[in-house]
Amino acid sequence: MNADARLAALRRRLADSEAEALFVTCVSNVVYLTGFDGVFDADASAACLVTRDEARVYTDSRYAEAAGLASQGTAWSVTVSANSLDARMCEDLTGAGARVLAFETSLTYARHRVLSEHSGARLLATEQWVEELREVKEAAELERISGAAALTDRAFEHILGVLALGMTESEVAVELESFMRRNGSEGVAFPSIVASGPNSSRPHASVTDRRIERGDALTMDFGARIGGYCADMTRTVVIGKATEEFQRVYEAVRAANIVGREAMRAGVPGVDIDRAARDSLDAVALGEHFGHGLGHGVGLDVHELPVVSPRDTRPVPVGAVVTVEPGAYLEGRFGVRIEDLVVIEDGGCRTLTASRRDLIEV
Ligand SMILES: [Mn+2]
Incomplete structure (x- = not known):
């Protein structure tokens, strides 16, 4: 499983858009992009912020050990948050000063509201960016x-x-x-x-x-x-x-x-x-x-x-x-x-x- 190539393909998509970062919230998409072989449960157990030069997986303590181990030697890192993953990502994003944040349309309305209130960025809806990469199997x-x-x-x-x-x-x-x-x-x-x-x-x-x-x-x-x-x-x-x-x-x-x-x-x-x-x-x-x-x-x-x-x-x-x-x-x-x-x-x-x-x- 070549996570680096997958992230690179996604970044080409990102570069063609106005957004500086994509917040991947569909858990299967997070698993795909990282090549993580463990299990993130459905819902909000993990999300991944992909910027032009970084990929950061946000998760909670239940998955911290497995994700931390899996990330060693890869192009992505793990941030463990005790609180809302979305709020934690927003803090990082505000620090980085990103102006346009892309999100996946499968995001719930409640989570979208968190991003719009706390990210400080303009939100850009994307359709199936990662899903289209997943369509062609390695x-x-x-x-x-x-x-x-x-x-x-x-x-x-x-x-x-x-x-x-x-x-x-x-x-x-x-x-x-x-x-x-x-x-x-x-x-x-x-x-x-x-x-x-x-x-x-x-x-x-x-x-x-x-x-x-x-x-x-x-x-x-x-x-x-x-x-x-x-x-x-x-x-x-x-x-x-x-x-x-x-x-x-x-x-x-x-x-x-x-x-x-x-x-x-x-x-x-x-x-x-x-x-x-x-x-x-x-x-x-x-x-x-x-x-x-x-x-x-x-x-x-x-x-x-x-x-x-x-x-x-x-x-x-x-x-x-x-x-x-x-x-x-x-x-x-x-x-x-x-x-x-x-x-x-x-x-x-x-x-x-x-x-x-x-x-x-x-
Ligand atoms: Mn069938």
Whole structure:
């Protein structure tokens, strides 16, 4: 992880703006810029002030030792503050006499108010400066994501041998998650979705205590996390025998997954990639049952750039890691989603998810 190069890239962005400093408050962005391998919890546990010649991480005593150690020999330093990190940063900034301070638009209104009252600087909103750097993965990041994807594949293989009539959705989720954690996952990338029978028609169903019945569709959306990096995959299987209607919908979603991965090429706007998969579902009258976007970037966060949806016109770059997750959801009856993780390379994409995509009847 090359924190110096990341900070240098961010400073080029800064140099093109009117601002003299950027206050990075999104914790994943702080982790990225510093290459910090420990854990800063969400919310206001760490923030980073990046100026033209300095990068200073503000954190509290809970993270002081780990951050201090990680900063040795790097281009960033640690300032531990017992009080508000934002107020402490403002004191330093006032001392340095900076006139224009850039901030990230994800900053809360309450924290923005602290900056505007105490920084003495004019505040400049920035959109996704660090997020755009994070979009293109380095080799070391790809290695971690590939490792997380491989472990997620193993968890799917494992669950196929465990699934049984009468298990509850939450028992399936616990089994998936405990397998991943026992085998090297740091927690999980996100809370798993396990949706059985009619619950599977809700793309982001919450896990319930419903027991799996014969003939149910069962959608499992889950991911491991390794070295801070996420994986994300979904498979829908059938408990018992699939109906002809289910088979038809399943094959249509599987075809859309293939079309989507074939369309996933560098330089193509997200909307066009999304449309390719959507058209293939439209052709069999299932387009109206596919409400969400085709995919999203994955990295330190499970949802990051690029976004591949009907609204996103930015082209996807080489080195981005993206999901391809077409689905069809028949309200109150069943749903199907097949989600793979891919990395964009010259001339196309390489699929990181290795799990089978044919219809599995358990
Ligand atoms: Mn996803």
